[in-house]
Amino acid sequence: MYRSHFIADVTPEYDGKEVIWAGWVHLLRDLGGKKFIILRDKTGLGQVVVDKNSSAFGISQELTQESVIQVRGIVKADKRAPRGIELHAEEITLLSKAKAPLPLDVSGKVKADIDTRLRERVLDLRRQEMQAVIKIQSLALKAFRETLYKEGFIEIFTPKIIASATEGGAQLFPVIYFGKEAFLAQSPQLYKELMAGVVERVFEVAPAWRAEESDTPFHLAEFISMDVEMAFADYNDVMQLLEKILHNIVKTIKEEGKEELKILNYEPPEVKIPIKRLKYTEAIEILRSKGYNIKFGDDIGTPELRILNEELKEDLYFIVDWPSDARPFYTKSKSENPELSESFDLIYKFLEIVSGSTRNHKREVLEEALKKKGLKPESFEFFLKWFDYGMPPHAGFGMGLARLMVMLTGIQSVKEIVPFPRDKKRLTP
Amino acid sequence: MYRSHFIADVTPEYDGKEVIWAGWVHLLRDLGGKKFIILRDKTGLGQVVVDKNSSAFGISQELTQESVIQVRGIVKADKRAPRGIELHAEEITLLSKAKAPLPLDVSGKVKADIDTRLRERVLDLRRQEMQAVIKIQSLALKAFRETLYKEGFIEIFTPKIIASATEGGAQLFPVIYFGKEAFLAQSPQLYKELMAGVVERVFEVAPAWRAEESDTPFHLAEFISMDVEMAFADYNDVMQLLEKILHNIVKTIKEEGKEELKILNYEPPEVKIPIKRLKYTEAIEILRSKGYNIKFGDDIGTPELRILNEELKEDLYFIVDWPSDARPFYTKSKSENPELSESFDLIYKFLEIVSGSTRNHKREVLEEALKKKGLKPESFEFFLKWFDYGMPPHAGFGMGLARLMVMLTGIQSVKEIVPFPRDKKRLTP
Structure with a gap:
């Protein structure tokens, strides 16, 4: 003992x-x-x-x-x-016995730059601030699952080595699989949809990979994706579910993570239900009124989100009804206006934390959408096949754990949050 | 609605x-x-x-x-x-509307062979038996985490793309990582040890990969590993923790999975605490007394485990104190007899479900152990380095989720349990 x-x-x-x-x-x-x-x-x-x-x-x-x-x-x-x-x-x-001197000061009195911190990472993680981050993340995961259990969701794991690209061919890491080429999954999207076609309400917390060339504080090559998929539901239903989830996460952290928040000297934002819904077209109008040269169909980038944050006086809000062309092929278009889709992003200040939508559940619509994106329906037959055999209407979302943690800890880089981040430069420790 | x-x-x-x-x-x-x-x-x-x-x-x-x-x-x-x-x-x-006829009978009246079932998997998963398996697995994960939260454990995620082999170079899947060679992690072993050197008590549920050439009902190329690591503890402490975890899992399934167990017509074994501990040397003696030509240092394979199961009249037991040479380099040898190690396997009938040990926490001991296995300490510097800076004594274990599910559902193949299994032959669906 x-x-x-x-x-x-x-x-x-x-x-x-x-x-x-x-x-x-x-x-x-x-x-x-x-x-x-x-x-x-x-x-x-x-x-x-x-x-x-x-x-x-x-x-x-x-x-x-x-x-x-x-x-x-x-x-x-x-x-x-x-x-x-x-x-x-x-x-x-x-x-x-520890060697002296230490390559990094764990007591936190001497500050180190991010490269030193990531190199001397185990010592860096022992700093009380980083221990607080690790504990808050564990609490967030617990609260996430609690809400989902309560709503009848089932935890699943989907395959990570896949034969073909999930949402098109870009940014995939190739794997040599018993001598054959395979890929690391960019997201559990297609498999979680199939599982929603089995047990209706599913969630998964698991790694996903994108071969991100760009070096930003909010992108990693390997990240933890919190995924939810729900049958007999549309995007409004899953936005409501997401509101409950976020409310419970913030509540849990404020209650059970008091000490950790004190160490970080940070207070996460209140989650007021309902969270404001801003239409994409309204967002474009606001940006134009502020002199931005932005047109229907354009993405809304970080500088634009900063403007919206200022104008709306809201730190947490949905941008809903994105142009269909700007979303993946599985996103359902609005029946009254097919140029728009039943989709949403959840924005925290200037960061997209969650992306979700109602999904297409008709084979012929999926095939059309694939062709429109320049993708071959034949390559997606492992997915499309099941739409011949009773796929229910469904909707869902994916949330980036590290980005959620930006909101929960105030730390302005996912590379500081993830214990051992992977990016173009970093494969160790 | x-x-x-x-x-x-x-x-x-x-x-x-x-x-x-x-x-x-x-x-x-x-x-x-x-x-x-x-x-x-x-x-x-x-x-x-x-x-x-x-x-x-x-x-x-x-x-x-x-x-x-x-x-x-x-x-x-x-x-x-x-x-x-x-x-x-x-x-x-x-x-x-579903096409007729269906390639697989979901009502379960017409039986299909395993190849057909895995090919027509989404329909197969909709069978009530498979839905029960999916739900029991979700309950098992919930109960696993509940016990760990109660004992002060923190959920973590460790990197899955790694620069070098975890426990030696065999059975790794190579990944092309921004033009460089990297690998998929065989286990979170070394990273979870480092994290135990930060926040003391950690667990992780995540995929791991082994390029298994053999086609058995109990091996997959991609599997979910439930990992626990605990500082200031030895193998006896983590065996006791594992007993609590298993007890709570079986209790939860018997209470909250009643309907599902009825559908499967199965009753999981009682977890009697303490679970019997059989020494490796005792196991060898029993096998020799039954005429098996087995000597100290040999592995105990499936046929031998079947004999032990019969002789012991126990379905669930630990085999403890394995020969040091038979275990990975990070396993601590017993101080009174270095030929033996502070290690255990949890056996269910003829299947190893969990493997654990006290870990070496001295750099010089780790270096010696690596050399003895023919591995180069230099290749493990990303791990060894931190043993210069205060690694506490620690112990832990890894449990295979699909193998645990064999015990919880009575299904005799992990390929039937995992929704979309990956093996040498299967990369889709």
Whole structure:
């Protein structure tokens, strides 16, 4: 047994009791012949005091920052110490000695640039801010699934090695699969649709890959996609579901992630239901009224989203009813105006976090849409085939976990959020 | 709105009320001038009756099995009908017409071989047995995470595209990563260890890949790995955690998956805590006493596990303390006898479901172990480096989701369990 208590579980009521802590040497200080160790475990920081005449004093002289130790000692309540207690060491066991100096300061006093941080990543992740990010992400995933379970959704996993391109041929990573060429899935789109044609309500949290050439703070070659697909539903139904999901995620983080938000000095935005819906055509009008040379069919990029954010005075809103030509082939057009589609993006400030739509569920419509995009229906026969055998109307969305985390932590780059990011330059650590 | 109620939510108390159902035409029957439709949705089967003089009768004549329809009608309590109710159709909308004949019988009356089932997979998955499998898997994942949250574990995702082999170079799928060679991760092993060196208790549920040449019912090229890693713990601690996890999974399925187990006509084994621990050396002795020519260091294969299962009269047990040479380099040897390691496999009948161990947390020990396996420490520098900077003692395990599902459903092949399996022969659907 390495520990009897986590640091945060020892309160002033333990005064006089013996406990064993285990963790990392966060900071070391000599003061008046005593050694002060700020010890860190997953629950936080605690103060260990080593008296000169304690039998632990010898070993305390050998300690370095980030060394892993185990401390048996007696708790003393002390209002000046973190958490109102100190542990007076009687025995220290050195479990793993860290080299000095460290290539990165874990206590966070010395700031490092992003390249250094990603190179010395394990030390960087141990900084309290990054631990907070990791914990908030886990809470967000828990809350995401909770809402979906409540609504009768079933968790699935779809294949990641695929024979052909999901949404066209661009940006795929080739895999050599038993001597044959295959690809890494860009998204679970087509397979999750098929699964919605089986058990109606499905979700998946899994990696997806895009061979992104561009180096932006919001793109990665490997990312975690949170996918939802729902039969007998349209885009309005899934926007309502998404509102519930986001509301529960933010609520959970504000309740169960209080400490972490405090460390990050950040407050996620309120999710007011209903979230504002701005039509694509309205967005274009606003942008034109601000002097932007933008026409129907154009994408709305980051600079334009910044303008909309300012004009709308909303940090979180949907842009709905995008031009059909601007969306993937599986997106359903509006019956009253086929130039527009039953589609939406969820925007946080200037970032697209979620993209969704009603899907086409008629084979002939899908074939037409593929041809219009210059894609061959024959290449999609593994998908199209099932539309001959009872595919229900359905809708869904995909949410980028790291982008959601931008909203939840305030950190302005997905490369800082993902523990070991993959981009054109980075394949290690 | 496509439906007002799911099928299973309509009880005899709805007698006389109007409801809207939506789903698939599971079976069709003509009887005494009436049309009987067994309708299927995600909640089960329900009976729709179309009278000859109902305005819905015309369209009911056009229906085929697996067509997707929406039915507005009046509920009639009727003890002879499934669930004690019938829906008397007033209006039927044909949402998606299925071609006839179907290439696979979804009602399950006509049996198909496994190749046909995997080719006509979406129809096969709609069979009630396969829907039950999909739902049980989702429940198992929920229960797995619940126990881990309760024990303070944090969900993580580690990189799947890696620069070098995780546990040696065999069985890797190469990826062309921006013109460079990279690989798909065989397991999250090394990265989850590093993350345990950050936030102590982590888990991950994610795909992993092995280029398995052999075609067995228990191997796939792509599989979902449920991984746990825990700092300040040894293999006994993680075996105890695993016992809690399995207990909660089986309990959850027996409680929340009653209907699904009934459909499968299967009862998962009781998880008695503690689960029996059989030493590797004891296993060898038993096998020798049964006339097997097996010596210390040999693997224990399927035929041998069948013998042990019979001899022990236990379906679920650990084999512990495996020879160090038989385990990966990161496995810790026992200090009192370095020929043996602090390792375990969890066996269900004749199948290894989980593999775990205490890990080496000293750089020099890891380097020695790598060399002994003929691997170059330099190739693992991205991993070894962090052992200079305070890696705590740690232990963990990996569980194969599809293999766990063999235990939870009684289905004797992971290819039947995984919706879209990937093996040497299969890359579609």
